[in-house]
Amino acid sequence: MTKRRSSTFFRSPMAIASLTIVALFIVLAIVAPILWGEQASTPNPDALLQPPSPEHPLGTDSLGRDLLLRTLVATRTSLGMALIATLIGAVAGLAIGALPVVLGPRAQRWFASVINTWLAFPVLLVAMLTVILLGAGSTTAIIALALTMTPSFARLAQTLASRVGGSEYLAAARMLGISRSRQFTRYIMPNIAEPVIVNVTISIGGGLLALSSLSFLGVGIQPPEYDWGRMLSEGFEQVYSMPTAVVGPGVAVVVAGITFGMLGEALAGHMRNHGGGRVMSRRKLGAPPRVEGVAAVEAPTSASKPLLTVDGLSVAFPGEHGWIRPVQDVSFSIAPGEIVGVVGESGSGKSVTMMAVAQLAASGAGVTARTLNFDGQDLLELAPAELRKTLTTSIGVVFQDSLTALNPAKRVGSQLAEIPRVHANASGRSANEQAVAALADVSIPDPERRAKQFPHEFSGGMRQRTLIAMAQIGKPSLIIADEPTTALDVTVQQRVLALLRRECKQTGAAAIVVSHDIAVLAELCQRILVMYAGRIVEDVDVRLLADPEKLAHPYTRALAASLPDLETDLTKPLATIAGEPPDLSLPLVGCGFAARCAFATERCRSEAPPMLEHRHGGRIACWHPQDVAESGDTGGAPDRRESEGALV
Structure with missing residues (x-):
């Protein structure tokens, strides 16, 4: 079933296009600094502010550095910062939004108040306050972006986790005495992972635009480091005399932002179309279960002590x-x-x-x-x-x-194995054997295979x-x-x-x-x-x-x-x-x-x-x-x- 769903995703034109461009960006982020890093950073007094030419397709900057090579080399810094900031925001948001579900109603109410208060602050105000407190720089820009992303991820996680929190299978997990950490990692996170992954993918594009904006305003990455936003800020001074100075980083920012957005939308569309789909197994089924007759059960004596x-x-x-x-x-x-x-x-x-x-x-x-x-x-x-x-x-x-x-x-087998694993300290193999035996006891055909199914x-x-x-x-x-x-x-x-x-x-x-x-x-x-x-x-x-x-x-x-x-008058x-x-x-x-x-x-x-x-x-x-x-x-x-x- 997983293979079938994956194949349909990779046949989507939007998914193919976005994955291809993302793969290209990843290759550039790995290879470009190795091949052209030194050349893109070394000033060349003999080639100051040159227009586009076969040797320099986008021209050079005020220090004679090739703008195309700098754009390619900046891919690692720009995408890396966006990815790190998004992951920090997502992890923090999941902790604040989803973790309280296993901590109890009081923790949920307290964290909900924190999220609501956090969301009330304007994004730009949070970013600028962070810069003022920590000073301009790449690390500050990442922290500022993560702080602005955290409450949105927290609200998403809170909404998704609250549904899981009211589910019967989580109630059963609590009743079985499964630890809170295991409830969070094995019951809540897997059931909210897909929409969170989609949101993370979309947010990478938005984070890239936000970090470029901070660098453009001069409060992000500082010289001699550079990213696409810093290049836009430096090239803006020559935009009227040499418009190509902003073409490279500008196109890179737009294409990367749109690509990650497309990838997120492709994932979301795939989830909507195939999230509840089922694919019938073509394996040969085992023998049908034997139907037991209903045997009489002796009533307990009146002298029995109540259970x-x-x-x-x-x-x-x-x-x-x-x-x-x-x-x-x-x-x-x-x-x-x-x-x-x-x-x-x-x-x-x-x-x-x-x-x-x-x-x-x-x-x-x-x-x-x-x-x-x-x-x-x-x-x-x-x-x-x-x-x-x-x-x-x-x-x-x-x-x-x-x-x-x-x-x-x-x-299914893993869920049944939780009980002997938690309460009898059974090994993984022993717990799985008991789970298969339990399925066989209730006349589930081919219990070993069925235990591996969802x-x-x-x-x-x-x-x-x-x-x-x-x-x-x-x-x-x-x-x-x-x-x-x-x-x-x-x-x-x-x-x-x-x-x-x-x-x-x-x-x-x-x-x-x-x-x-x-x-x-x-x-x-x-x-x-x-x-x-x-x-x-x-x-x-x-x-x-x-x-x-x-x-x-x-x-x-x-x-x-x-x-x-059977004797009821149907008229x-x-x-x-x-x-x-x-x-x-x-x-x-x-x-x-x-x-x-x-x-x-x-x-x-x-x-x-x-x-x-x-x-x-x-x-x-x-x-x-x-x-x-x-x-x-x-x-x-x-x-x-x-x-x-x-x-x-």
């Missing part, structure tokens, strides 16, 4: 008009080896809750809890280093979007299986799967679900599976946590879903009723839940489902129901559980037979 205990978990984000609370007072527990589903409409707080448990809440989130106990350790009491070590080795996360959860700039070369199902392999390669006690079957077809869904269940059975790990599809959870899980408006409204055994009449909460009943099956509209979820930016009073519930009373609208044990063996937060309606204990709710139609 995870969450009590009073709340998550809030700052908004324009106050705090937005997508998760409010959530409490639940998970036993070892148990597979628990979390279901609810979009925006109910499912993913936010689980990411908060894994300490992967988004930047700016306020997370509080009365108890957050994992495997006998109180996570709220652990120091940051201990917390990171505990979570990175004991919790595996399968993110929702498999394409964004994998680092697009790293090969994520975009995998299908959606293969990427999802890769995430499962990544989550379990460290043998965690708990796997959190956030929408693991989103955007997958039914066949691939079956494979992923079977694989997740098989991995939990083989390793003894517990799993929390988040989904908006109650049918997926009914096939995989032992019990289900139903969330609505940021709260858990029912904790129910999955077997009750087969008989909705035994479900207690009206919202759970509505979800089960909205699930079509009638599908069942839906009327109304909209509440606005969580406003204070939530009473039961969140009251506005959409046909059984709601004034008490439901004014008082939030507590989460209590229920006779079906689970828990429920409802003032009027509907599985007791037949006995007459409706708590003042309207007759179910009259109101059932309004519910769904």
Whole structure:
């Protein structure tokens, strides 16, 4: 694929022309000072201010030196200074703009203020101030140009890195305990490299013009050194008597500036046209993966000590008009080896809750809890280093979007090998062998070859299986799967679900599976946590879903009723839940489902129901559980037979 993309770039007329001229400039920068350096610098009193001639095509200057040779020799100084200044500005800009992403929100805010302040100063003012403080000269000119370039590179790096900073694969890297330096060099830099390289290429041309301007004004390079700008300044005195004195350096500056600009535009155009392209491999594929049957998993006994205990978990984000609370007072527990589903409409707080448990809440989130106990350790009491070590080795996360959860700039095998390399101090060879074995365990065909490929070369199902392999390669006690079957077809869904269940059975790990599809959870899980408006409204055994009449909460009943099956009458509209979820930016009073519930009373609208044990063996937060309606204990709710139609 890389060769194919490169060949298309080299077929572009603009790329060919710009690369040819750049190569010519590079050759001149290397060869010209060696061949003509002494001749171009030695005064010749017998040839002062001569007009163009066969011996001197552009004439001579006031000291009798050949102007054409001086122009050619000055290529090294002019391009060298522009290149050095641009590289300094780029490196400094990347450090200021991209590095804070791995240092945390406070560092990001501080460096953002620095960048904004820096950009507010006029470029010319910064350059002149530098010259005043350090004195005129080539070194000062380079420093001045680098200082003017740094904030623009920093703003570009800040914008690009902020996207990477919010990605799931960087969140996974943090969770795995990968060092900040490695996050910067292996996760952020490769993913922002292409636009940065384009900007550097374009900036070399602009830097060349800027340095020539400084030398022309007399604050850049000083005699006896010279560059194209200095030659323009010296030749300007004879421009009316001998116009050719400025032709050589003038043309060189213009051609070099335009050429680097063309090269940058050619790179940018190539990226736009081919950045997301894929080329199918022509190698023979291995045997198709064997589909595992879905085996039953024994439910944990009630006497099992909880692996995870969450009590009073709340998550809030700052908004324009106050705090937005997508998760409010959530409490639940998970036993070892148990597979628990979390279901609810979009925006109910499912993913936010689980990411908060894994300490992967988004930047700016306020997370509080009365108890957050994992495997006998109180996570709220652990120091940051201990917390990171505990979570990175004991919790595996399968993110929702498999394409964004994998680092697009790293090969799949390298990403899996990070885990044994970081946490088990495995050698590079051993870590790679474990990565290949992990891919084989999740039925990835030809795992050795696939480990050397990039994520975009995998299908959606293969990427999802890769995430499962990544989550379990460290043998965690708990796997959190956030929408693991989103955007997958039914066949691939079956494979992923079977694989997740098989991995939990083989390793003894517990799993929390988040989904908006109650049918997926009914096939995989032992019990289900139903969330609505940021709260858990029912904790129910999955077997009750087969008989909705035994479900207690009206919202759970509505979800089960909205699930079509083979007996659904296709001549009638599908069942839906009327109304909209509440606005969580406003204070939530009473039961969140009251506005959409046909059984709601004034008490439901004014008082939030507590989460209590229920006779079906689970828990429920409802003032009027509907599985007791037949006995007459409706708590003042309207007759179910009259109101059932309004519910769904």
